[in-house]
Amino acid sequence: MADSDSDVDYVDSNASYNYSYSYSWYSYSYPDYEYKLGPESVVVPAVWGIFSLLGLIGNIFIVIVVFKYSHMRTVTNYYIVNLACTDIAVLLLCVPFTSSVYAFHTAWVFGDAMCRFVAWTQLASWQATCLTLTVISADRYYAIVYPIRSIKYRTPRAAVLINISIWIFSYTITTPTLYLYRVEVYAFDRDHAFCIEYFASDSKANFNTVYVTVYALLSYFLPLVVIFVCYMLMIVRLWRTSGPTEDAIMSEQAVRQKKKITRMVLVVVILYAVCHLPNHVLNLLFRWNYEVFADPDNKMLLKVVRILAHTLVYFNSIINPIVYNVLGDNFRKSLKKAFLHNFRKNKIMDSHTMNTVNGNGTHTMNVTHSNKVHPSSSNSRSEN
Secondary structure, rough: EEOOOOOHHHHHHHHOOOOOOOOOOOOOOOOOOOOOOHHHHHHHHHHHHHHHHHHHHHHHHHHHHHOOOOOHOOOHHHHHHHHHHHHHHHHOOOOOOOOHHHHHOOOOHHHHHHHHHHHHHHHHHHHHHHHHHHHHHHHHHHHHHHHHHHHHOOHHHHHHHHHHHHHHHHHOOOOOOHHEEEEEEOOOOOOOOEEEEOOOOHHHHHHHHHHHHHHHHHHHHHHHHHHHHHHHHHHHHHHHHOOOOOHHOOHHHHHHHHHHHHHHHHHHHHHHHHHHHHHHHHHHHHHHHHHHOHHHHHHHHHHHHHHHHHHHHHHHHHHOOOOOOHHHHHHHHHHHHHHHHHHHHHHHHHHHHHEEEEEOEEEEOOOOOOOOOOOOOOOOOOOO
């Protein structure tokens, strides 16, 4: 089927083997497909472009604040930085390419290598996001249930090593994506290339179905079960009123701070679960009940649903920094100080008067001095 003079394969749509469009790019490939640009070709890239801009600004500021102020370099915040990195990867390496598919009406213009790489990065980033949330939940459980003994093991160095392990595992487990995705040009329309999940045999189709199902379990459903169990145990631990507790010697303020952090992380987890659920359901439905997608009567409904599902996924990448600022006291205060520091620094530079000539023709220098603004010393390196 392949054309030896081309970098992509030409596929006969009437052949007996199965083929599928990529759910990442939603490239329908039917012989009667009409290439008509709809409003989504403008609206979707515009909305997602705004998402990318806001999300990149918010998540980059989260990373800067954690590394700028020493009191923010806590175990939990290192995990939050990893979450910000997963969001940055999605917004920077995935959203622009997926947006272009709508702008070019499902056509893929970036070549076969980018087709495989972008799909791989997108799945790996989502996997890393869910694993990081799972690790944060387990870490919160350990810190709350065993606040004293956990001090020895909950270190920033350990958090960094765990974050690196998360990325290695995420890219490793999603490696089959490089095998499943490819660029195809169908025989009925050689003017358009598609980035698709391709399987030319029943065995490859079955492998694809099994892989997508396992991926959904490992990257979404099973982690959420673990997170749910951790939070149930934490709730029992935090709100029980009788019996001796390991943190009896801890101050009331420290316990209150732990509860605030736990609530913040719980909100982040719930938002993740809600925003990613539709996309996982549609992916599984496509593999296990393809007839629903093949039915022409469902074409418009599914088109709207899949756009909304992907929009929710990308919205999740911009909402987390907002949650940190609303529910995280230390994040909010540190961001405010960072802005004030930069504002005052610029103001000081503007106030400098260099080489002013006085009435006698001599040069004088009038310099306004000001102390640098640092985080208040009262802000100890508290857990956040």
